[in-house]
Amino acid sequence: xxxxxKVYEVTLTIPPGRVSTYGAIADYLALGSARMVGYALNKxxxxxxxxxxxxVVNRNGELTxxxxxxxxxxxxxxxxxxxxxxKNNRVVDFKTLFWHPQDM
DNA sequence: CCAATGACGACTT
DNA sequence: GAAGTCGCCATTG
Numbered sequence: 754x755x756x757x758x759k760v761y762e763v764t765l766t767i768p769p770g771r772v773s774t775y776g777a778i779a780d781y782l783a784l785g786s787a788r789m790v791g792y793a794l795n796k797x798x799x800x801x802x803x804x805x806x807x808x809v810v811n812r813n814g815e816l817t818x819x820x821x822x823x824x825x826x827x828x829x830x831x832x833x834x835x836x837x838x839x840k841n842n843r844v845v846d847f848k849t850l851f852w853h854p855q856d857m
Numbered sequence: 858c859c860a861a862t863g864a865c866g867a868c869t870t
Numbered sequence: 871g872a873a874g875t876c877g878c879c880a881t882t883g
Contacts, residue, residue, distance in 0.1 A: 755880085755881085756879095756880055756881085757880090757881090779878095784879090784880090785878080785879055785880060786877085786878040786879060786880090787878080788877095788878060788879070788880085789878085789879060789880055789881085792879095792880075792881070793880085793881090796881085
């Protein structure tokens with residue numbers, strides 16, 4: 754068990770078609786900080802379970818972590834696959850699609 | 858145990 | 871208001 758597990762748990766709670774932020778997850782866990790969340794998702798490969806990390810973006814709605822995916826375009830593809838429009842590495846209408854773990 | 862790192866965020870020029 | 875600086879804090883080497 755580690756801080757990662759909590760991050761993965763919350764990340765898996767994000768409903769399809771919605772996105773969340775590192776800060777929101779960190780705030781929900783009331784532990785660490787936004788960096789820890791991103792750092793945790795970077796090591797998500799340790800789980801064979803598909804972690805919807807593409808639904809987690811920074812507070813600007815930018816796909817900052819797209820570079821860490823198998824392909825830089827993989828993240829955008831997955832988001833568009835869920836009816837989430839992405840423009841210039843940024844989630845369109847991110848403010849509306851934003852979802853906070855507490856709002857489940 | 859000490860130092861470096863990092864998918865970020867808030868604050869300061 | 872855009873760009874730069876500093877703090878965050880668990881994990882890894």
